Amino acid sequence: MPAAEEPVAAATDFELLQRTASGDGLAFAEFVDRHQTAVFRHAVCLLGRREDAEDLLQETFLAALKAAAGYRGDASGRTWLFRIARNAALRRMEKPQPLPETDLTLEALAVRAGWGVANPESLAILADDRRRLGQALAALPRDEREILLLREWENLSGEETASLLGLSLAAMKSRLHRARIHLAALLRCDTGGRDE
Amino acid sequence: MIQFEGNQLVGGLWCSDILAALSQYIDGELDAPAVAQVNVHLERCVNCARFGADVSSMLASLSRQRPELSRERKARLMQVLSAEAERNRPVT
Numbered sequence: 263m264p265a266a267e268e269p270v271a272a273a274t275d276f277e278l279l280q281r282t283a284s285g286d287g288l289a290f291a292e293f294v295d296r297h298q299t300a301v302f303r304h305a306v307c308l309l310g311r312r313e314d315a316e317d318l319l320q321e322t323f324l325a326a327l328k329a330a331a332g333y334r335g336d337a338s339g340r341t342w343l344f345r346i347a348r349n350a351a352l353r354r355m356e357k358p359q360p361l362p363e364t365d366l367t368l369e370a371l372a373v374r375a376g377w378g379v380a381n382p383e384s385l386a387i388l389a390d391d392r393r394r395l396g397q398a399l400a401a402l403p404r405d406e407r408e409i410l411l412l413r414e415w416e417n418l419s420g421e422e423t424a425s426l427l428g429l430s431l432a433a434m435k436s437r438l439h440r441a442r443i444h445l446a447a448l449l450r451c452d453t454g455g456r457d458e
Numbered sequence: 459m460i461q462f463e464g465n466q467l468v469g470g471l472w473c474s475d476i477l478a479a480l481s482q483y484i485d486g487e488l489d490a491p492a493v494a495q496v497n498v499h500l501e502r503c504v505n506c507a508r509f510g511a512d513v514s515s516m517l518a519s520l521s522r523q524r525p526e527l528s529r530e531r532k533a534r535l536m537q538v539l540s541a542e543a544e545r546n547r548p549v550t
């Protein structure tokens with residue numbers, strides 16, 4: 263039996279996962295509660311669609327439950343979960359991304375985003391349209407969406423982001439920059455094909 | 459290579475230099491002399507000033523729209539996971 267029930271709220275992620283591995287359901291529930299929103303958002307980053315993200319969220323915690331005994335505490339619990347989610351997401355995305363836009367230079371993207379245009383509509387107003395923003399995010403290449411949202415939604419540091427993605431800090435920054443300009447281009451260029 | 463026609467040299471920097479450094483500028487990663495040089499360009503170049511502000515406010519809008527999980531979805535997740543944790547409990 264695990265040691266006498268200690269309050270779970272104060273336990274570290276490492277302690278919670280140790281207790282999970284020995285069958286303590288309360289500890290696992292606390293671990294889930296602590297990280298579910300971040301994992302969900304990360305799943306949205308990876309897959310681009312909310313419905314798929316909900317499936318991935320569940321899959322990630324089921325995998326975490328099985329792997330709890332193997333957690334060594336060298337990454338934060340959140341980063342550990344992000345890795346599990348990422349591996350699961352990469353497995354289910356077998357089709358390569360057909361995106362002609364990835365060939366565009368940064369300057370070409372910036373021109374689409376309104377750079378050098380006299381009176382463009384404000385990007386913030388376009389982004390405030392939830393539906394439009396969702397479409398633009400979904401159209402972003404996965405690696406750019408992932409890096410952008412790790413920074414803007416999870417506030418991961420540059421080092422954490424680079425390490426999670428296996429990139430150098432310089433490569434991470436350059437991809438982040440491109441992702442931002444690319445999102446702006448997609449927000450502005452998304453004009454046709456809307457059914458409302 | 460697409461270049462927009464208005465690319466101009468202002469304060470020792472081309473508009474294309476400003477574009478290249480925009481994220482570092484927004485994230486506060488440039489050193490003080492570089493920031494000062496960018497600021498000179500931004501004061502005198504309407505295009506770069508507008509574009510920079512526009513990208514910043516787009517990012518602010520993006521971070522305000524972080525998705526949240528509904529209470530119902532959290533409850534459903536917990537139900538599935540508790541059942542699974544129960545099944546996996548080691549026999550003692």
Ligand SMILES: [Zn+2]
Binds near residue numbers: 472
């Ligand atoms: Zn300029």
